[in-house]
Amino acid sequence: MRCIESDAPEEVCIPELPEVETIRRQLAPLVEGRVVARLEIADPRWCLPLLPEAIVDAVEGRRVQQLGRRGKYLVWRLEDEAFLLMHLRMTGTLLYDAPPGTPYERVRWVLDDGHELRFCDPRRFGTGELALGGAARDAFFATRLGLEPLDGELTGEALRKMARGRRAPVKAFLLDQRRIAGVGNIYADEALFRARIHPLRAAGSLTRAQCDALAQSVRETLLAGLAAGGATIDDFRHADGVEGAFQNEFLVHLRRGEPCPRCGTPVVKFVAAGRGTYACESCQPRPRRPRARRPAR
Numbered sequence: 208m209r210c211i212e213s214d215a216p217e218e219v220c221i222p223e224l225p226e227v228e229t230i231r232r233q234l235a236p237l238v239e240g241r242v243v244a245r246l247e248i249a250d251p252r253w254c255l256p257l258l259p260e261a262i263v264d265a266v267e268g269r270r271v272q273q274l275g276r277r278g279k280y281l282v283w284r285l286e287d288e289a290f291l292l293m294h295l296r297m298t299g300t301l302l303y304d305a306p307p308g309t310p311y312e313r314v315r316w317v318l319d320d321g322h323e324l325r326f327c328d329p330r331r332f333g334t335g336e337l338a339l340g341g342a343a344r345d346a347f348f349a350t351r352l353g354l355e356p357l358d359g360e361l362t363g364e365a366l367r368k369m370a371r372g373r374r375a376p377v378k379a380f381l382l383d384q385r386r387i388a389g390v391g392n393i394y395a396d397e398a399l400f401r402a403r404i405h406p407l408r409a410a411g412s413l414t415r416a417q418c419d420a421l422a423q424s425v426r427e428t429l430l431a432g433l434a435a436g437g438a439t440i441d442d443f444r445h446a447d448g449v450e451g452a453f454q455n456e457f458l459v460h461l462r463r464g465e466p467c468p469r470c471g472t473p474v475v476k477f478v479a480a481g482r483g484t485y486a487c488e489s490c491q492p493r494p495r496r497p498r499a500r501r502p503a504r
């Protein structure tokens with residue numbers, strides 16, 4: 208376990224969309240078409256308020272038709288329209304054929320081909336939920352998740368419509384999963400830097416050109432993360448236990464005091480949307496205070 212920034216590991220909140228999608232792409236060919244012969248839930252907290260038996264009943268003996276993703280959720284589509292919805296939260300990871308005794312195991316899948324999958328989660332924030340039927344699945348996500356940034360839904364125009372009239376900082380706007388699904392602290396900082404927008408700018412104050420730039424930079428940043436196999440800062444692991452590499456490509460995130468890759472000005476850290484936030488205040492000009500609060504001249 209490694210943490211590339213010593214201060215405040217609680218700021219680390221991965222996996223985000225690229226990390227979940229990386230896991231999904233690795234696991235999908237291994238689990239799709241297989242029957243879950245056995246599901247063992249060692250930690251009942253994982254599926255609260257449901258009892259483990261309810262999840263086991265719905266999953267055991269059913270074939271996995273598809274391993275999908277929505278936002279940061281992994282979506283297991285099983286026979287008879289049963290959906291297991293998993294959120295890995297901060298430290299959860301799925302390991303394929305990890306050795307027995309792997310620490311922090313909370314859930315284990317035994318597949319009909321003899322292979323095993325383990326959900327290991329040191330901080331135990333990860334969750335498993337059940338939706339029976341496509342309508343129940345859609346209702347679950349409708350209240351939680353907004354548009355999918357990599358499905359072509361995230362355009363400058365869509366972003367501008369959502370941001371209209373919003374006074375909240377654009378960083379908070381990006382982190383709100385009910386608007387754009389899957390963006391977390393890392394990718395928000397990186398996308399705002401690429402679009403040259405200060406994280407504290409009011410979302411509703413962005414120009415049309417800035418909305419276009421931000422929609423594009425969110426997609427680019429997520430795709431760059433995906434291409435690098437996600438970021439590993441603390442506990443994130445691929446299904447084969449390998450770490451992602453995107454942390455080596457961060458432009459500003461966790462780079463306090465280092466020169467901005469564009470202009471050389473030291474990267475600064477401050478709090479935005481309650482989160483440790485990194486920016487170059489030369490490339491991303493800090494918003495001026497509202498006129499009314501300026502001292503009269």
Ligand SMILES: [Zn+2]
Pocket residue numbers: 467468469470471472487488489490491
């Ligand atoms: Zn700069």
